[in-house]
Amino acid sequence: MCAITPYNNYFLQNTKIAGNHLPVGSIFGLLFLVFLVNVPLRKFMRRGRFAFSALELTVIWMMLIVAVGIPSMGLLQFLLPSLVAVRYFATTENDWAETLHPHIPEWLVVTDARAVTDFYEGIAPGESVPWIPWIKPLLIWGLFALVFYFTTLCLSTILRKQWVERERFSFPLIQIPVQLAAEPASGTLLNAFFKNKLLWAGMVLPVVLHLINGLHAHFPNVPEIPLIYNIHRAFTEKPWHTLGWWPAMRFVIYFSVIGIAALLTLEVSFSLWFFFIFFKIQYIIMKAIGLGIGPWVSCSRQVMGGYLVFVPAVFWIGREHIVTVFRKTFGLGHARTTATTTAKQPIDDSNEPVSYRIARHGVILGFITLIVFLVIAGITTWVAVVTLLSIFITSVVLSWMVVNGGLLLVQAPFFPSEYIDITLGSNAVGHKSLAVLSFQRTFLRDWGELMMPNFLHRFKAADEVQVARRRIVPILGIAIVIAILI
16 A cells, blocks of 8 residues: 555655554555455355454554555655755855855765766656665664654654543544444354445435546536535625635535544534534634734634643543653552542553553653764754654644544644744744754644554554554564565
């Protein structure tokens, strides 16, 4: 799957295999195994020998959802161009050779002129790809990515019990793959999920509508059934015209979102709708009173402030669990007594993805390692610390949205270093730090394939098929390494 993702996404420009937290590639992989592998094996092999079990299918899905985003927008789609763009697009007019190149270490990027040119213009017939200039920067960034993913895994381990067992988040996005992978009854080819008549009835409408609209795209004589209605076009007078500002007020029939929304709690689904309306009302009020603040700036600044409030609230709500984690890591084997418990309860982390001791040390050492890397690359120490803190703050918030809110796609309308830019100004960051921080767009250009929600989904899915969480960690590690190498 990782091998065909670049060809599918970039060359053929088909529907992206990955791009959100329930990627098409992972669901397609499950359906392929269920219908084209398991069904024939169960039909023609005695007692369905060699057919994949529900546990095996779920583990395969875990590997797919972690790995398919890496060769796509999760990492390599932006990493590879960034290694050569800084030199390929340098011109006399933009003066990058004088203002930018001296601040970026040569070991971070590809410096060979032929390799840079060949990346964008292609190699001549009969020539081989110049791999040698790519080895060092790819190895360095690959190691950086592995440390970042490991730190994320450790932080996810610390949050898992609080979100899964204490607050009981709904994890709506894993319900579909778990149902697809469920074991069929003895003597049957498919499980109960595929035998549900309402399922097939519900599939008919979107299939027919998209089929008709697909035919319309190729044969204009076929009538189109509109699924998008631009409500904002009816409002042309000030201040109501702001309904057309980003994100525009539209009514969209989005069947996949409708299906996921059906799995959400009423409170979450109502909040998503209400605060979008509230957000649009702000635009109207600001325009009416003459505030000249653009929608993107207004959105990003509110979100940045909200994150700074939200994350402390998350850890405050889970403070008892966080204290328990730290007590375990310091060798204090029992949790503290609380208002509801008088006896000390033993702290058991045997079924956590990694032990609490490893998780705590992993977060601390991983964070320090990432800071050291950034400092060696040329970023000022305090800038590196603030930027990394911002990255993990954003990761926690967006992960909460995905695992509890069931959002297919999440984005942060800012880059982590902007916390410094808007408070102290870019001059406080320094020229060298600004130059190296441009690479944050490599990892954070698209949060739709953020790794933390993927880890949390895997841990929850492991519970559904009753497999030890610790057993899946090496499998996920192998999947990530293979995805980076391929």
